[in-house]
Amino acid sequence: xxxxxxxxxxxxxxxxxxxxxxxxxxxxxxxxxxxxxxxxxxxxxxxxxxxxxxxxxxxxxxxxxxxxxxxxxxxxxxxxxxxxxxxxxxxxxxxxxxxxxxxxxxxxxxxxxxxxxxxxxxxxxxxxxxxxxxxxxxxxxxxxxxxxxxxxxxxxxxxxxxxxxxxxxxxxxxxxxxxxxxxxxxxxxxxxxxxxxxxxxxxxxxxxxxxxxxxxxxxxxxxxxxxxxxxxxxxxxxxxxxxxxxxxxxxxxxxxxxxxxxxxxxxxxxxxxxxxxxxxxxxxxxxxxxxxxxxxxxxxxxxxxxxxxxxxxxxxxxxxxxxxxxxxxxxxxxxxxxxxxxxxxxxxxxxxxxxxxxxxxxxxxxxxxxxxxxxxxxxxxxxxxxxxxxxxxxxxxxxxxxxxxxxxxxxxxxxxxxxx
Amino acid sequence: xxxxxxxxxxxxxxxxxxxxxxxxxxxxxxxxxxxxxxxxxxxxxxxxxxxxxxxxxxxxxxxxxxxxxxxxxxxxxxxxxxxxxxxxxxxxxxxxxxxxxxxxxxxxxxxxxxxxxxxxxxxxxxxxxxxxxxxxxxxxxxxxxxxxxxxxxxxxxxxxxxxxxxxxxxxxxxxxxxxxxxxxxxxxxxxxxxxxxxxxxxxxxxxxxxxxxxxxxxxxxxxxxxxxxxxxxxxxxxxxxxxxxxxxxxxxxxxxxxxxxxxxxxxxxxxxxxxxxxxxxxxxxxxxxxxxx
Numbered sequence: 001x002x003x004x005x006x007x008x009x010x011x012x013x014x015x016x017x018x019x020x021x022x023x024x025x026x027x028x029x030x031x032x033x034x035x036x037x038x039x040x041x042x043x044x045x046x047x048x049x050x051x052x053x054x055x056x057x058x059x060x061x062x063x064x065x066x067x068x069x070x071x072x073x074x075x076x077x078x079x080x081x082x083x084x085x086x087x088x089x090x091x092x093x094x095x096x097x098x099x100x101x102x103x104x105x106x107x108x109x110x111x112x113x114x115x116x117x118x119x120x121x122x123x124x125x126x127x128x129x130x131x132x133x134x135x136x137x138x139x140x141x142x143x144x145x146x147x148x149x150x151x152x153x154x155x156x157x158x159x160x161x162x163x164x165x166x167x168x169x170x171x172x173x174x175x176x177x178x179x180x181x182x183x184x185x186x187x188x189x190x191x192x193x194x195x196x197x198x199x200x201x202x203x204x205x206x207x208x209x210x211x212x213x214x215x216x217x218x219x220x221x222x223x224x225x226x227x228x229x230x231x232x233x234x235x236x237x238x239x240x241x242x243x244x245x246x247x248x249x250x251x252x253x254x255x256x257x258x259x260x261x262x263x264x265x266x267x268x269x270x271x272x273x274x275x276x277x278x279x280x281x282x283x284x285x286x287x288x289x290x291x292x293x294x295x296x297x298x299x300x301x302x303x304x305x306x307x308x309x310x311x312x313x314x315x316x317x318x319x320x321x322x323x324x325x326x327x328x329x330x331x332x333x334x335x336x337x338x339x340x341x342x343x344x345x346x347x348x349x350x351x352x353x354x355x356x357x358x359x360x361x362x363x364x365x366x367x368x369x370x371x372x373x374x375x376x377x378x379x380x381x382x383x384x385x386x387x388x389x390x391x392x393x394x395x396x397x398x399x400x401x402x403x404x405x406x407x408x409x410x411x412x413x414x415x416x417x418x419x420x
Numbered sequence: 421x422x423x424x425x426x427x428x429x430x431x432x433x434x435x436x437x438x439x440x441x442x443x444x445x446x447x448x449x450x451x452x453x454x455x456x457x458x459x460x461x462x463x464x465x466x467x468x469x470x471x472x473x474x475x476x477x478x479x480x481x482x483x484x485x486x487x488x489x490x491x492x493x494x495x496x497x498x499x500x501x502x503x504x505x506x507x508x509x510x511x512x513x514x515x516x517x518x519x520x521x522x523x524x525x526x527x528x529x530x531x532x533x534x535x536x537x538x539x540x541x542x543x544x545x546x547x548x549x550x551x552x553x554x555x556x557x558x559x560x561x562x563x564x565x566x567x568x569x570x571x572x573x574x575x576x577x578x579x580x581x582x583x584x585x586x587x588x589x590x591x592x593x594x595x596x597x598x599x600x601x602x603x604x605x606x607x608x609x610x611x612x613x614x615x616x617x618x619x620x621x622x623x624x625x626x627x628x629x630x631x632x633x634x635x636x637x638x639x640x641x642x643x644x645x646x647x648x649x650x651x652x653x654x655x656x657x658x659x660x661x662x663x664x665x666x667x668x669x670x671x672x673x674x675x676x677x678x679x680x681x682x683x684x685x686x687x688x689x690x691x692x693x694x695x696x697x698x699x700x701x702x703x704x705x706x707x708x709x710x711x712x713x
Contacts, residue, residue, distance in 0.1 A: 070676045077464035098462070098679055193550075193571055244568035249551040389677070397660035400571060411661060419678075 025323040027057045030072070031086040032064040033304075036271030037341035044337055048330055055323045065196065066384040069095075072309055076100050079314030084324045087135055089126040089303040090375040090382035096130035097379065102310035103132035108321070112329025122374075123346050127305055129377065135305035136328045137346035139338055141266050142301040142368045143200045145291065149284040151260035155179045163364075167291040170231065177240045180260050188241035188261045189253030192232075192399050195392030196383070197247065200300040201263050201290070202228055202395065207373045208294030214376050217420045219413045229398060229405040231293060236399055243400040257283055263290060269342025269361065287361045289368055301372040302383065303346060306331065344369060380419050390415050450692075457685035463675055467682055474686035484687060486662055487670040488694075490577070494648050494666060497581035499641040505585060506592025506637060511626070513593065514600045526597065530590035537587070541654040544583045545570070570656045573663045580651050580664065587651075588644070592637050599633035600626070635706035642702055646695050667691045 033041045038061055045057050060082075062068045069091065075081045087095070095101050109115065114136055116124050123137045145164070152158050157176050159165045167176045180187035191197040206213060211224025220226075235241045245253070254262035255275060262268075266287070275281040289299060306328050308316060316324070331338075335345035339359050344366075345351055357363060375381045382388075390412040398408035457474055461467035478484050509529060516522040532540065547553050550568040559566060569579040603626065611621055649668035652658065658665035658673070667687060675684030 066677060073463065073676070073679070193568065244550050244571045246549070246551065249549075252551075384677070386678070389673075392657065393659045394661050397571065397573075400568070402571075402573060402660055408661075 023054070025055050025319055027055060027084060027320065027323050027327055028082040029057050029059040029084050029327075030068070030082040031059065031061055032068040033086065033267075034061055034064055035265075035267040036269065036274070037267040037338075037343065039274075040270055040338065040341035044331065044334065047334070047337075048327065051330070052326070055326060057327060065388070069384045073098070073100055076309045076311045077313075079311045081309035081311050081314070083308070083316060083320050084306055084327055085309055086138070086304050087307040088383040089123070089129075089135070089137060089305050091384065092126060092129040092134060092382070093377050094379045094382055094385055096134055100309055101134040102308040102316065103134055104136070104308065104325075106133070108325055109133060109136070109328075112325045114329055114332060118332070118349055119346055120348060123303055126303065126374070126377070135307035136332060138304045138306060138331060138335060139341075139343035139346050140301055140303050140369070140372065141343045142299045142365075142372060143204055143263065143290055144266055144287050144299075144365050144368065145289065146254055146262040146264065146268070146272065147286050147288070148254070148257065148260040149286050151180065151183060151257075151283070155183060155260075162286065164286070164288060164291075168293070170293045173291045173293055174234075174238075174240075177235070177238075177261075181238075181240060184258065184260060186240065186242050186253065186259050188235060188263065189245070189250045189259030190235075190241045190263050191245055191247040191250040192236060192241060193244040193396055194247050194250075195390075195396050196388055197250075197264070198232065198395055198399055199388060199391045200265065202232060202391075203373065203375070204290055204298050204300045205231055205293055207298030207300075208292055208296060210295060214378060214381075217417065219416045219420075220409050225409050226405040229395065229409060232399045233401070233405055236401060255281065266342035266344075266365070270340060273340070273361070287365050289365060289371070297371040298373045299368045299371045301368070301374055303374075304343070305346075378420075380416055386416060386419055453685045453688055456682055457689045459682045461681040461685075462679045463681040463684075465681075470682070474683050475690070477683070478686055478690065483662065483665065484667075484670060487665045487667045490662075490664060491646060491648065491666045491691075493577060494581060494652075494664075495642065495645045497578055498584050498645045499638060501581070502585045502589055502592060502641050502645075503634065503637045506589050507596050507630070507634065509589065510593045510596030510600060511622075514597055526590075526593065529593050532587050533590035535587070537650040538654065540583065540587045541651055544586075545655060548579065571660055573660055576656050576660065576664045580655050583655065584645070584648075584651055592641070595633055595637055596630065599630045603629050635703075638706065639699055639702055643695055643699055646691070646698065 029045070031038070031041060042059070045059050049056055062071060072081065072085060087101070092101070119127075119137055120140070123140060127133060127135050127137050147164055149158065149162060152164055153162075155176070157164055157166055157179065166172050177187050190201070203213065205228040206224055209224050209228055211228060212221055213219065213225070215221040236243050241259075250262065251264065251268060251271070253259040255272075269287060272281065272285050272287075276285065289297065308321070308324055332347050335347050336350045336353065336355055339345050339350070339356050339362055342362070344362070345356065350356055357366075375387075380386045394403065394408045394411040394415070397403050398405055403411075456466075458469060458471060459467040460470050460473075513522050513525050513529075516525070535543075547555050548569045550556060550566050550571075556566045567575060569575045607625055607629075608621060611625060616624070647668065648666050649672070652664055652666050652669055653672065656664040658669045668691070671684045671687045671691070674680045674687065
């Protein structure tokens with residue numbers, strides 16, 4: 001005990017002295033990366049800290065979605081904001097007008113080698129919403145289909161290369177599921193109670209069917225919205241996926257082998273890879289595009305970016321800014337490792353590298369880049385927006401049999417159009 | 421005379437810390453919110469003065485009227501049941517001869533009350549989870565299908581009410597036990613001599629004598645439950661399709677999610693007024709009843 005006390009005080013004394021001597025800049029970091037990708041990000045932060053004795057990132061992972069963005073908003077208002085944070089590009093249209101993001105000048109970015117030509121044009125454009133750079137894209141992440149190769153093989157749903165076949169087109173998809181349904185209670189493990197998860201799949205289906213979410217000031221013109229929602233409703237009604245499953249349970253259904261198909265974002269790739277590596281998965285899994293149920297292929301996607309919160313009360317100091325820029329530059333240069341978190345790095349040089357091209361299982365879904373659709377660039381859309389809210393509030397109950405597709409879409413339409 | 425003014429001084433001095441914090445943390449923010457409600461302010465910082473515009477908009481806002489209705493539905497599910505269950509439990513504990521068992525039971529009922537709301541809602545969302553909830557096993561054993569309690573319109577509100585009662589009933593039991601203990605046992609002895617049965621004893625002795633406590637518990641409950649937010653936010657977030665959207669959830673939504681500080685303040689002020697009016701009304705109703713006795 002006595003030793004512990006002594007070493008405790010010694011630790012304090014040493015840290016005070018070392019602080020005075022080498023002047024370590026502390027960078028307060030907030031992220032929302034709670035999935036399998038969060039583990040990879042912690043590794044990257046450790047690597048950064050090791051390589052930079054003069055900068056120490058002090059990272060906190062907060063609850064994804066509304067809680068995170070509310071906290072950012074209020075903390076910046078009172079001057080208690082972090083120095084750097086992760087932010088979804090889909091939310092920039094909502095965030096930029098509130099002034100919570102500090103614009104980063106081209107010179108500041110260039111000082112750490114961040115230039116427009118190193119990013120995908122659409123991505124960089126999104127990060128420049130409002131006429132100034134408000135963040136540095138880290139990745140592009142999309143929705144994919146995880147499949148149990150053994151079960152799909154047994155059901156005759158794999159081709160000679162081991163890729164799922166016969167799942168494209170609504171009829172083929174339903175027939176394939178009917179086959180799987182004979183082998184298991186629920187072929188699909190999907191977080192059917194989660195508004196965000198439903199948005200990602202539904203928005204992909206809507207775009208596959210060539211429908212629009214917004215047209216001018218009207219939400220869901222035509223009947224494509226109802227039709228795409230009906231597909232998800234049918235999946236529950238026919239017993240292909242259970243109603244009201246939460247995120248963790250849906251993932252668990254796939255991992256335990258209870259379900260052969262899991263629709264989720266690429267951020268769970270590291271979870272599956274790690275389980276496989278430790279021989280805990282018990283089967284061979286694959287990751288591919290979601291089933292194409294319309295005339296064209298479309299995949300919902302979004303991007304994580306790094307941003308600097310702006311506060312009138314307590315703007316970031318020059319010293320901290322310099323450190324934060326270094327962090328942004330380093331993270332972008334080293335985002336190959338972020339590829340192991342399932343994401344597609346936003347830095348094109350990294351994506352073009354041989355290392356990334358050979359990365360498994362990322363290379364099996366590399367083609368999603370061609371079919372990506374992003375959330376509408378409107379203040380009502382994007383992560384933790386009124387649209388996400390409406391999906392939890394109205395669309396999730398429809399998927400779970402509480403409302404008809406028409407009722408749910410109409411309720412959402414009324415709600416969102418009032419905000420336009 | 422000198423002595424009187426002296427005690428006045430000391431009284432004020434002793435009350436000063438309370439008055440200071442009361443003004444700083446209650447009066448000042450309340451006045452600020454009131455002023456805010458007449459502006460189109462964002463969440464933080466002042467906006468343009470818009471007069472009564474927010475209030476006019478409010479009474480045409482279908483969602484606000486719905487949230488008001490939902491709040492009263494929640495009051496219906498909690499206030500009287502919570503009071504009656506509290507009274508019943510208190511009477512049962514009070515009848516126990518062994519003081520240790522009584523103390524143990526009282527502690528059991530009271531422990532949930534000291535838990536933070538986050539723990540309470542986490543425990544219940546585990547117990548009621550559709551996938552692995554222990555209550556679901558029980559339902560299956562009885563031959564029913566699994567129920568996603570917080571996702572179904574007909575179950576969401578009662579489920580949150582049950583969680584709330586489980587969480588807060590301990591406090592009511594405590595108040596009732598204090599009330600029951602204060603009834604002179606000689607009155608019961610006298611009624612025994614007159615041959616009163618248990619129901620008569622409850623109806624003509626316990627109930628009237630404990631009425632002041634009942635009125636207090638009812639009033640406190642009404643105020644607490646009108647302010648419902650935490651459990652609802654954590655368990656249902658207002659869904660499914662706004663069936664559990666309560667007034668404070670709407671304040672949160674408008675203020676923190678939509679960045680409309682002025683409008684959110686107007687909603688908050690209306691709720692504030694409703695709570696004051698309803699509690700005063702209830703106070704008068706209950707007081708009259710007490711006089712009649």
